[in-house]
Each structure stands twice: as C-alpha cells, then as structure tokens.
Amino acid sequence: MPLPLVDSPLSAAVSRREAIQYTLAGMIAATVGLPRSATAQSYPTRAVRLLVPVAAGGGTDMIARVVADALSRHMGQPWVVDNQAGAGGQIASQAIARAEPDGYNLLLGYVSTHGTLPAVRKLPYDVLKDFTPITMIGGAPNVLVCNAATGPKSFQDYLADLRANPGQAGYGSAGTGTITHLVYEHLKLATRTSVLHIPYRGIAPALTDLMAGQVQYSMPGLAGALGYIKSGKLRPLVVTGPARHPQLPDVPTLEELGVKNFKAAQWVGIMGPAHIPAAVVMALESACAQVLRKPELTAKLAGDGLQMMPMSQPEFTNYVAADLARWRSVVKEQGIKES
Numbered sequence: 001m002p003l004p005l006v007d008s009p010l011s012a013a014v015s016r017r018e019a020i021q022y023t024l025a026g027m028i029a030a031t032v033g034l035p036r037s038a039t040a041q042s043y044p045t046r047a048v049r050l051l052v053p054v055a056a057g058g059g060t061d062m063i064a065r066v067v068a069d070a071l072s073r074h075m076g077q078p079w080v081v082d083n084q085a086g087a088g089g090q091i092a093s094q095a096i097a098r099a100e101p102d103g104y105n106l107l108l109g110y111v112s113t114h115g116t117l118p119a120v121r122k123l124p125y126d127v128l129k130d131f132t133p134i135t136m137i138g139g140a141p142n143v144l145v146c147n148a149a150t151g152p153k154s155f156q157d158y159l160a161d162l163r164a165n166p167g168q169a170g171y172g173s174a175g176t177g178t179i180t181h182l183v184y185e186h187l188k189l190a191t192r193t194s195v196l197h198i199p200y201r202g203i204a205p206a207l208t209d210l211m212a213g214q215v216q217y218s219m220p221g222l223a224g225a226l227g228y229i230k231s232g233k234l235r236p237l238v239v240t241g242p243a244r245h246p247q248l249p250d251v252p253t254l255e256e257l258g259v260k261n262f263k264a265a266q267w268v269g270i271m272g273p274a275h276i277p278a279a280v281v282m283a284l285e286s287a288c289a290q291v292l293r294k295p296e297l298t299a300k301l302a303g304d305g306l307q308m309m310p311m312s313q314p315e316f317t318n319y320v321a322a323d324l325a326r327w328r329s330v331v332k333e334q335g336i337k338e339s
Contacts (some may be wrong), residue, residue, distance in 0.1 A: 043103055043283045044077040050270070052108045053092035055085040059223040059304045063268055064108045066300050067137060070291045088177070089113035090123060097125040101273040103280035106134070110268040111179050114320050119327035120177035120338045127324065132272045133316045134281060135288040139265035140222045140305040141241040142183045143248070147210060148235040151217070155238045155257055158217075162193040170196040171217040172206030177338055180206070182327050183240065183264045184219045185334045190259050210234065221266040222247065222305035240264040247305050263326065267309065269316055285313045 048071075052064045061083060068079035084092040093113045099105035107113070109131070118127045144155070152158045162169060173181035176199050188195060195217065200206040203220045210218050211233050218225075226247060228234040236251045240262060244253060254262045270288060272281075289310070291297060298308055311319060330336075 043280050044075055046104065047078045047080050048075075048104050048106060049080050049082050050106050050108055051092045051096055052081055052083045053085060053089035053110075053113055054083065056083045059221075060108065060110060060268060062304065063137060063301060063306060066297060067270075067288075067291070070294065070297050071287060074291050075287050088117045088121075090117065090121075093127070093131075094123075094125055096271070096273055097130040099273045101132070101275040101277075103272060103276055103284060105272065106284075107131070107271045108268060109133070109271040109320075111139075111266050111323065114271070115267075115323045115327050116177055116179050116182050118324060119182065119331045120336060128321055130274050132274055132276045132281060133320050134270045134272060134276075134284050134313060135292070136267065136269040136309045136311040136316045136319065137288075137292065138301060138306045138308045139241075139267035140307065141239040141245055142180070142219045142264055142266065143222050143225050143229075143239045143251070144187070144217065144219050144237045145207075145210070145225050145229065145234040146217050146237060147213060148232055150213060151235055152237065153235075155252065158237055159191060159193065162191075162195060166194040167196060169216040170198045171219065172198050172200055172203075172210055172215040173218070174203040174206060174220075175199045175201060176336070178203075179264075179266060180218065180220055182330050182336075184217075185336065186262070186264060186326075186330045187219065187254075187259075189330065189333060190254070190262050207234070223266075226305060245305065245307070246302070265309075267319075267323070268306075269320075281313060 050064060050068050052061055054060045064081050068081050072079045084095065089112050092107060093109070096105060096107040114127045146152060146158070152161055171184050173184060175181065180203055181197065181199065184195070198215050203224045206215065206218050207220060207224065207228060209215050211228065222245060225234055225236070229236050229248070236248055238254055238257060239245055239248060239251050241253055242255065244251065270284070292308055292310065
C-alpha cells in the first residue's frame with residue numbers, strides 16, 4: 001500500500017531550496033549561453049577574407065569569386081577574395097592553418113590542397129587536424145581523353161590497345177602529385193594497365209602535346225578539356241563520377257563500363273582554421289547552404305562543369321578524410337615520390 005503524501009516542514013524547505021537552486025542554475029546557464037548566441041546572431045560584423053591558393057583568372061578562382069559575391073550579398077558583409085598561389089596551394093593553406101580561428105580568415109580548399117598534395121608531400125601542418133571543413137561547394141569529374149584523330153574510338157579499344165602493348169603509351173599530367181597524375185595512377189591500378197607518366201608544368205602544355213601527338217592520353221578535369229572536346233580536337237573516352245555529366249551526356253562513366261568503386265572528383269569547398277567556434281561554423285554552414293541552392297549561382301558554376309555537391313559540415317569533414325586516404329593509398333601502391 002503506498003504511503004500517503006505528507007506536507008512536512010522539511011519537505012517544504014527542501015522544495016523551496018531546490019526551486020532556488022534551479023532558478024540560479026537557469027540564470028547561470030542563460031548567462032553562459034549569451035556569448036555563443038550573440039556570436040551566431042552577429043557574425044559577420046566585418047569583411048571576411050577568402051584565401052584562394054591559385055592565381056587569379058583560372059577556373060578555381062572563378063568559383064571563389066562567384067561564391068564570395070553571393071555570400072557578400074547574403075550575409076551583409078564583404079567577402080574579399082585574396083589570391084595567394086604557390087607551392088601547390090601550400091602557402092595559402094599554411095596561412096589559414098595559422099590564422100585566428102574567428103571565422104574571418106577562410107580558405108577555398110580543394111582536392112589538391114587537402115587530397116593530393118598531402119598524399120605526396122610532408123607538410124608543416126596537418127590537413128585534417130589544423131582545419132575546419134565548413135562546406136562543400138561542388139565538384140567536377142576527370143575525363144580520360146585522347147587525340148581525336150589518332151586515338152582509340154572507345155574505352156574498350158583503349159584497354160585493348162594498352163593490354164596488347166603494355167608500357168608503350170604515355171600520358172601527360174599537370175605534374176607529379178597533382179590530381180591529373182594521381183587519378184591516372186588510380187585508373188592504372190583499377191584496370192591493371194601500364195602507361196608511362198610524363199609530367200608537365202601544368203595541364204595546358206600536357207594537352208597541347210596530346211593534340212600534337214607527343215603523348216597519347218591525359219586525364220584532366222572537365223573544365224580543362226571541355227573546349228578541346230567541343231572543338232573536336234580531343235576525344236573523351238570515359239568520365240569519373242557516379243553518373244554521366246550533363247556537359248558530356250554521351251560519354252560513359254567508369255562505373256557503367258565495369259570499373260567499380262572508382263571515386264575521384266576535382267572538388268572544392270570552404271575551410272577555416274581549427275577551433276572556429278561552433279556557432280560561427282553553424283552560421284557559415286547555414287549561409288552557404290542557402291546560397292548554393294540558388295539556381296542562378298548553380299547556372300554560373302555549371303559553365304565550367306562544376307556540379308553542386310551538397311553536404312553537411314560533418315559529411316564534408318568525412319569526405320575530406322576519405323579523399324586523402326584514397327590518394328595516400330594510390331601513392332603507396334604505385335610507389336610515387338615527390339619530384
């Protein structure tokens with residue numbers, strides 16, 4: 001039989017004391033929460049600097065300027081694009097890794113700065129621990145191309161030729177350790193083929209020599225090859241990515257042709273130094289999510305083959321870690337050394 005409730009002086013005193021404690025705890029919690037809430041609501045109060053690790057004028061720089069302009073209008077404060085090219089993106093990345101983690105110094109990180117570069121080079125910072133990935137902007141596939149006049153007509157013909165003449169053909173890349181180098185080495189592993197690597201100082205001279213017949217293949221990003229493909233000088237054989245690209249609807253993917261689980265993209269996103277306050281990260285992630293959904297921005301970026309790749313902040317963080325692990329595995333298996 002349950003005991004009857006009794007309103008004793010002791011129980012009344014305990015109730016009053018607990019009520020006072022709960023009230024004080026609530027006041028303290030509310031006070032502690034004020035700075036974080038205020039930070040989320042007020043950020044940004046001044047200009048945000050977006051460091052871009054490439055020279056002005058290229059495709060990556062264009063992406064930075066389009067997104068920065070949209071974020072400036074959306075957030076009510078200017079986003080200033082600051083180009084700091086050099087050392088494969090290391091100079092700009094190192095500057096952001098050491099910057100004040102207040103949300104006002106950010107980096108346009110991409111596959112080279114946080115994927116291929118740290119896979120082949122020892123860096124004075126940790127690309128996973130010293131950065132806060134904030135939002136993925138998007139990505140573009142790599143495309144296997146050959147000389148339209150002399151190269152194979154299909155990916156199947158490409159494989160047949162390589163297997164009949166192993167080690168006889170050469171491919172041009174933008175240099176040792178670049179995405180155009182490692183993605184081709186990834187393809188060699190996946191297809192068990194042998195192709196000689198010929199590094200260039202950038203993808204443009206590699207494609208020039210491909211069109212002149214000095215090398216037989218290359219695997220540039222779609223933006224670098226699209227003009228030559230449309231002019232009929234290069235033939236696309238296959239694209240990376242989970243689905244056919246709108247710019248090349250007749251070109252199959254590796255997945256379609258039986259090369260399973262081949263993942264590679266020339267992705268680009270916004271990052272900051274480690275330890276940015278969570279409220280600022282949330283404000284940035286929210287603003288970027290809203291801006292990147294706008295059709296006019298998507299249309300501007302689609303011109304160079306970039307497709308939106310929406311991800312939450314944790315998803316982007318995991319994506320960067322997985323991409324780095326992938327390229328480190330390719331480097332290890334192929335015995336690649338920085339030149």
